[in-house]
Amino acid sequence: EAQVTQNPRYLITVTGKKLTVTCSQNMNHEYMSWYRQDPGLGLRQIYYSMNVEVTDKGDVPEGYKVSRKEKRNFPLILESPSPNQTSLYFCASRKGRRDSPLHFGNGTRLTVT
Amino acid sequence: DQQVKQNSPSLSVQEGRISILNCDYTNSMFDYFLWYKKYPAEGPTFLISISSIKDKNEDGRFTVFLNKSAKHLSLHIVPSQPGDSAVYFCAASARESNYQLIWGAGTKLIIKP
Numbered sequence: 001e002a003q004v005t006q007n008p009r010y011l012i013t014v015t016g017k018k019l020t021v022t023c024s025q026n027m028n029h030e031y032m033s034w035y036r037q038d039p040g041l042g043l044r045q046i047y048y049s050m051n052v053e054v055t056d057k058g059d060v061p062e063g064y065k066v067s068r069k070e071k072r073n074f075p076l077i078l079e080s081p082s083p084n085q086t087s088l089y090f091c092a093s094r095k096g097r098r099d100s101p102l103h104f105g106n107g108t109r110l111t112v113t
Numbered sequence: 114d115q116q117v118k119q120n121s122p123s124l125s126v127q128e129g130r131i132s133i134l135n136c137d138y139t140n141s142m143f144d145y146f147l148w149y150k151k152y153p154a155e156g157p158t159f160l161i162s163i164s165s166i167k168d169k170n171e172d173g174r175f176t177v178f179l180n181k182s183a184k185h186l187s188l189h190i191v192p193s194q195p196g197d198s199a200v201y202f203c204a205a206s207a208r209e210s211n212y213q214l215i216w217g218a219g220t221k222l223i224i225k226p
Contacts, residue, residue, distance in 0.1 A: 042216040090156050098212040104156025
């Protein structure tokens with residue numbers, strides 16, 4: 001089954017404790033992206049990657065890191081999480097064409113206390 | 114400054130009637146628009162898209178209309194069904210922002226039996 005898999009689905013952590021949210025897709029998609037969803041703000045892009053070893057900042061990259069060492073994986077790293085990073089996070093992928101639809105994972109709900 | 118606005122946080126429609134969801138944008142450089150649907154505890158799924166060279170695109174019960182002069186697009190669902198109850202996001206992209214999607218805040222559609 002074609003899918004984008006995020007782990008974990010839920011995560012509660014404390015300020016300053018490094019964490020990684022994994023994202024993997026099995027569709028051989030070139031493009032991958034991370035979003036956060038907050039009430040009243042819709043989806044805001046954190047980072048995106050057009051292909052392996054190519055990453056770019058989105059609209060809200062502060063406090064996050066990503067890497068794209070392999071085509072299928074695009075982990076999101078929070079080196080020192082803070083409470084304002086409490087949010088619902090989505091990973092997405094698509095083919096390289098800009099008019100290809102995004103396929104989303106089911107989300108990771110992160111709470112930072 | 115939100116470039117894509119969905120001014121109705123929620124909308125309630127009788128089953129079988131038409132649902133009309135609206136989206137306004139401010140950036141005249143946007144040339145590709147999409148609608149996504151999101152159920153609770155799932156990621157958004159692609160619904161329908163439209164290029165700025167068109168003013169209408171239809172797919173079954175779903176039709177998207179684009180009014181470039183008014184910087185306005187709308188999604189029509191006819192007839193509305195209970196399974197259409199979800200949050201609907203509109204998104205837009207432009208070459209100037211490297212084709213990254215800018216998202217509205219979403220409209221929660223409730224279909225009443």
